[in-house]
Amino acid sequence: MNLVWKRRTLLATAAILAVPLAACGTSVGGSAGAPGELTYWSMWKQGEDQQKVLQSAIDEFTAATKIKVKVQWTGRDVLQGVAARLNTGSVPDLTDNGGGEISGALAKVDGVTGLADVYASAIDGEDRKVGDMIPAALVSPYKTSGGEPWIVPYEIIGNTLWHNGASADSGLTSKQPATWDEFTAWLDAQKAKGRTPIALDGDVAGYIAGWTIWSVIRHGGVGLLNKAAQDKTGATFDDPAFLAAATDVEKLIKGGYLVKNSNATKWPAQQNAWAAGKSPTDVLLMGTWAPSETGPQAAPGFQYRSFPFPSVTGGKGNGAASAGIIGFAIPAKAKNTAEAKKFIAFFMNKDRIGKIASEAKNLTPRSDVAAPPELADFQKEIVAAGDNVFPPNDNIGAVAPQWATNVWEQSNADFFNGKLDAAGFVKQLKAKTVQLYKNGQ
Template identity: 25%
Template structure:
């Protein structure tokens, strides 16, 4: 009987242990970087004796990419090169796009992470325990090759620089240069009047001027609103109502006029990515989006569109006729990292020179190092970002009201569907929500 009792206790213990083992170590991502345990962030291993700067240092990076993606491949390659050069091993855990769902909790509990990778706005405004990188950045003269508009934005949000740009983004009107040539258009439009002329020329040449997916209707209309009113005013109206009687009516009317003149491609606003693909198929010429649209369209349609970019046109009487959407995926160091300098050095290693160029070329992205060259599909993007003073946000003004943002998004789609007879009607419908 004693034997039976011991056996039952052993079985119960084994069950408990196996359950606990199952619960533990739930990092959820794919880890690379050899057989190091994923939790081992900044453990000091035995020096290899090769005398390199960071011998024995192990860094842990949580990436927003999934293993096998072009960006992930470049990061892995850079980590291997960094280890060979400095002796520091970088364990990369590819968490995928939903890394933001687990980062806050992990950083709050000071999980052993040295480097995180995510949207720069979230790094600035959401995540705890992020290191101030101002001094480190100064020491490497970061300002000399990075984009001031993005850095300034981070400083405005946080009060200091807490992330290093890895994959910058810029928005505006992306267009097919060949379609412009075919229509005899020689100069990019700078004003709304010039834009309308370009649209007519394209239409006359048998090319639909504008592609529009419903997923980006709010983003496209936001540009027009910001031109007329500026982001602060849009945010104020979004929170409190009072759209009627403002220039928002004219902004909406401009979109309605575009529909009336037949400047949108057949089917617009279409379900993403059907409409943007029409640029790849040679059926449409322009789209208001961010730079990733070029890679998306090229990949989805199997073509190499001869892309160009111009800043969203200025409108008559507009209060913000120059800003362009700017954003970034950035890298940051945790404030509790035991090897912050090594982590920062790896970030700079990855976002400058050879590996930044490789990232730009293989993942079709804007280089983080402005001394590098953008891929052909993104010609003009580096210059646009360097020239920008303050970036426009991703619809922050019309997303400010959490209770209404979904309804307003749908109303923006309806606006592009031609459901409103006038801009005044649209604004009246908006005001009815408050």
């Protein structure tokens, strides 16, 4: 997942994350092999690994069903085009993107179709239903007003702490810090060795804010930042968790742990230098696309390992894990919904969706599809979290996109650039939130 998409067996029992979404079996798409067609606008571009996997499935689908798929490999801004056509009645029959992105662009204006019948339908070539293979916690934020899930995920993404499992310099090969005290002790030990252990491309607002988001989650729990983003009074920022979280992050900013001159370089300089072993850095906070994105620059023998963001004393969000989804949605007013639903059930077949892991090197929602080796640690993190998962960034981009950009990211930039201390950071967040909503945004 590259930066253009801005904010881009699980080896356990079938009960990972939550009870799967099962229902009585039905079929979708009409009679088997009925001819027809559908139009699919995708977030992937020609040549990307996911595009290749999906194209292979499309070819197989057409051969098996005689249903033609007119696909446009549009790229990450695909939803702009879909949203613009909602009122025209000329929308694609199928699209895909992150759950938060679809929510912000389409679902908030009732621009998606409920997919309960897809969840209740049989997976092509299997005796299990689509809903049997999708943990309920993954799609709980993405439902219509009537309670139907409107997205069928085929890829799981998240955010975690990455390190090189083959690096003797990191001090992480045998034990990773589990608590904030252990983490800061490790930071001090690395600093004493002359290292600046945290890699960070400081010109990327979303990446620097990731540290604060995790700190808020650990101290205040899942949903606190989401609540603050929508609180027109700003009163949510009076929760002590915000100052506690900011105080922890302030120690990172002022403690000499961030790679030098991170704000003076251009992405992806720092993440590439980390992977190549060309900087004295050890950990990188990034999404599950880190291995594929930095892989071409990685030093020989580099081993992608990860561990959860450290817990904090008394934290309400200890144990929570970041688990977002990328999946299929059917726009409202689509004309060929039966065909689109049939393709979704076709793609969810283990052998087809399994290529998202084996060829595109990403996680899938199916518990019987093994994670690629690079994501094995993250898979364990998700499994351990159970149903205590949250969409990346606590879903603020979906519920309050202007706030996320104009208040949250800007204030984090000021914080990391030394313009604000911890108390000033929280004070500015509250004041700017009130002003944003006062101005009617």
